[in-house]
Amino acid sequence: MNGIPSSCAPFDADLSALLDGELTPDREREVRAHVAECGRCAGRLDQLRAVDEVLGALAAAPVAPEVGAAVRDRVRREAGRTAPRRRRRAPRLRRWVPAAVGAVAAAGLVALVLLDLRSEGPVPMAAREPVPERAGSEPSRIAEAVPPHPAPGPDAGAPAPAPPPTLDEVSDEEIELALALEHLGGEGEIREWELIENLDLLEKLEALEARGSG
C-alpha cells in the first residue's frame, strides 16, 4: 500500500507477522494497541486477513489416480527388492562388467542401476506428454532436495569387490548387455523411466543373474 503515514510505518511491516502469530508477546501488544487506535491499520489488517481467506479457498484438486498408482507400484517394487538380493547381485555384476567393457566406470554405472534406484526421478504418467529432462532429477540435485531432518545414516555396507574375471569368462551376451546399459546411461546417469522403457534390458539382466547364481 502506497503512502503509509509516518505514524503507521513502524507497524505496517509487522501486520503480516501479527496474523501469523510470529511476533514476540511484547511486540504483539504494541502492534495490537496501535491497530486498536488506528483506522488505517485496522483496515489494512482486514485486507491482509482477506488474502488468507481467499488463498484457503483455492482449489484443492484430487491428485490423478494414476499418480498414486505409479507411486504405489514404485514403492512396492522397491520394497520387493530386498537387501539380500542386492548383495547377491552386486559382486557378480562387478565381476563381469569391467572385463566386458574394459572400463571401471561401467561397473559403477551398472551398480547404480541395481543398487541405487531409490534416488531417481519420477516415473512419468502414462498418456502424458513425455517428461523433459529435469535438472532436479540428477542424483546430486536429488540429494539437495531431501533436507537433512532425518539424520543421514551410515551407508549400507558394500560387499567387498571380487576380482574381475578374464575376458574368457565373459559371454557375448554379457558384453552386449553391458554395452547397452552403458549406452543407456550416457554420461553416467540412468533415469528410472529410461529403465522402464527398456525393460528388455532388465529382463536380460535378471536372466543372466539367475543363471550366474544358479
Place this chain on the structure above:
Amino acid sequence: MERREEEDVGLMLALRGGDLDAFEALYRRWSGPLARYLERMLRDRASAEDLVQEAFLRVYGARERYQPGARFSTWLYTIATRLALNELRRPSRRAVHRETGADGDPGPGALVGPEAGIDEVVDARRTRARVEEILAKLPERQRAALWLAAVEGLSYAEVAEALETTEKSVKALVHRARSALADHLARKRSVA
C-alpha cells in the same frame, strides 16, 4: 504436538519398520494439499503431480533415516519446495499455466455461503481467478513463503528451513506477498 502431527510421526515410524500401509495413509493424507501447493508454485498441474510423486518417493527412500522431531508436514513441504525451486530454475521450463479443470474446481460454494446468490458465486469465482493470476506473478520465493505460512500453517522458522534462508527474510517475503495480493484485491474492489 497436535494429534494429527502425532499420527503422522506414528505412520512414518511404521513406514520405517516396513509398513507399506503407513505409506499409503501418508499419501492419502498429504498428496492433495501437496499438489495444491505445487500447482501454485509451478502453475502447471501435470508438473505438480510429477513432483508430488517424486516427493513421496523421496519420503519412502529416506524412511530408514527418519527421526521423529520436526513435523512430518514440514519435512514433506521442505522436500517439495526444493523440488519445485529446482524445477523452476530449469532453463528450458516453459511458463505454462493450465486452467484448473473440472476436477480442480473447488465448487461454487468456495468463499461464499450455501445460500449465496448467483452474483456472489460469480464474484467469488472472479476473486479466485484474480488471486491465482496475482500469485502466478509473484516471485517464486514470495509465493512459496506466503503459501507455506498462510495456508499450510508452517512457522516462519519452518519456512526458513524450506527456503534455506533466515526467519527475518521469511517475514519480509510473506509480508510483501500478502501485501501485493491485498493491494490488488483492494484495487479491484474499489473499481467494481
